Amino acid sequence: MRTKKICIYNAQIILPDKVVRGHILIEGHKISEVAENSFPSVKCYSDTTVIDAEGCYVMPGMIDLHSDAIEKEIQPRPNTLFPINMSFYELEKKLAVSGITTMYHSLSLSDEWGVRNTDMVINIINSINRLKQTRSMINHKIHLRYELTFLTGVSVLEGLVRDKRIDFMSYMDHTPGQGQFKDAEALKDFTIQSYGKNEREVEDSMDKIIENQARIDWLKLISLAKIAKSKGIRLASHDDDTRGKIDKLLAYEGTVSEFPINLETAVYARSKGIHVCVGAPNIIRGKSHSNNMKAIDAITNNAADIVCSDYLPSAMLPAVFHLTKEGINLTEAVKMVTLNPAKALGIDSEVGTVEVGKCADLIFVEMHQDYPILRKTLVGGNIVFQSDFQAFNTERVENIC
Template sequence: MRANEQVLTNARLVLDDAIVRGSLVIQAGRIKAIEQGNTALPSAIDCEGDLLIPGLIELHTDNMEKYFQPRPKVSWPSRSAALAHDAQMAASGITTVFDAVSIGDVDDQSMRQEALYQMVEALADINRSGMARVDHRLHLRCEVCHPDTLARFQSLADTPELGLVSLMDHSPGQRQFASLDAYRVYYKGKHGFDDASLDAFIERQQGFSAQYSSAYRKAIAQACHERGLALASHDDATIEHVAESLEYGTQVAEFPTTLEAAHASHHHGMAVMMGAPNVVRGGSHSGNIAASELVRLGMLDILSSDYYPAALLDAVFLISKMEDGYDLPRAVASASRKPAEAVGFNDRGRIAEGLRADLIRVREVDSHPLVQRVWCAGKQVY
């Protein structure tokens, strides 16, 4: 073995279509060779029969926001917040993360807008300084019913880390909140509205949607195509929503809320993304389509941890054990190869010669996947 090589041996390698016992040679941050069987090299790392899977690729998580505001009205120093978030990503087996930051918010008092540029700058800081354990990219979530969204998007559209943009409209009476009753329950609980205040809030949000959504969707989609940025829909609920997404050249269908929308998205070649918490909890917290149903129908392409990073690996193993679920290689692909393909990354997401050595060593204990080690571009980060 050469001085700059690492060898992992006695592992069960989860490849594209099979699980094989063997060894892996890493050189200069990439997978140099995949070998059948074990090696007797004394310097090799013995994986003790554990699974070795590709590092997970997360396309949509707003987890970082929790570190920037750990309590209401408490702001945390940007670099420390970003590094704490980064450490949680590594511990969860996520080696590439598209950190989702929101442009525009239905809540004018939300920290999201106050901290928007701080979060973007902090990501660039830890990435470019070499302090980050994993590879951070930027996902701009554009709330197209907010008056300031287009201008703020334009100010960030050329950020080097930017790789994914989603178009959202969380105004009441459609998409995620087609049920006004569900909307009322959610926003009363979240913001403490009384009935009169909530009525006024609903009227204002619906007015903003009518005024801005269509024009902002079109303008942002065009800007993304000009820059080669991947585009995602969000909470599509109807055939008409999917047709609109297709018109804008959308690659990823984030969290379709109905079987009808999921089926149409999948049929037309969009990668259907569902939340890993939906799998772990056994259903949607908003009462929408269950991810497990899409697994049984073969329509779930991508898993996202959304608001709970550890859910991603848990969900991968859960859908591999479901009746009529995916086998383990396909389940793993939903959190590695498939998201990589959706955003045009051809250098990661699989265990294959020449690709980045983004890897997770996983041991199952009482049917629960435990992360033992994580490598990002060949460097052990956990």
């Protein structure tokens, strides 16, 4: 059986430090050659797919380390649940079209309602791990978000970590009065709107959260973080609003601070070598939906180095090119959705750059009226999405030798 070969030429290739015009050769699932300012010689390649990328940037596929889009796909409205397999297959089409080639599906272990019910979360994890083995367009991984005040959930998390059924995890604390929801009323309104519960139910839940916060077993969390590290599972913290929380993350040997609430905390995290992740929707909208730190402020102050989709995968690619309008170099903006998350997650030896030996996860981007349009997505050398347009030419070359 012949190894599949692809030759991409006339490409504006986005490398970590520069943009070059050249060509890329792919053999099987890996990149075998990246050459600058040269036209490939394909005379020694038979049965090669040749792709003319004229007018397009070719960059690494994006890595999204935090997105609860799968939750939105399963439960688009309160008390309205759709089958997990349908949600998985429909969402991955949207991800491929958005240029996301590796998705860390964010699921919340928080003893809440609907899609965040513990039994439902376990079912989703098991389903994704099963479905990705049988048929998938992109790389699917699990990011489990553990709510620290869900005291009985720590044993559930430990079981998932020991069995390595998750790939990334984060500790989060949504106790009202701190973090994301300094205003308790804002948390109550958000919960009522999200889950369709009445005010009394939500208030009872919030009272339980406040009571449980004082009973968190911090030593157990440190121990669990060490077990996760031994399994190759990286750890993040969520909605940090003080230096003290970053110090806790360092004690856990965590690698990422997600959505810090203020610039001071973000700057401190980066000074300690922690990756800081901000949301693409925040970049596009120019503000946080919770009126916290503006993502662009963190980025322009060198206090954030990763961009995730948060809840809207389609915002990722536009956010990258929006950053260039804010004075961020294109290569640096691209690294925020490729190489930097790969490093934070420990997968940078496999993905994150256009480099020989790495997986051929690539996306083709055409700028149309100053807006990025995705034209093609490759995952492991397989074309999983393609949008035809006049300047885009794909031809099959058979038996050239």
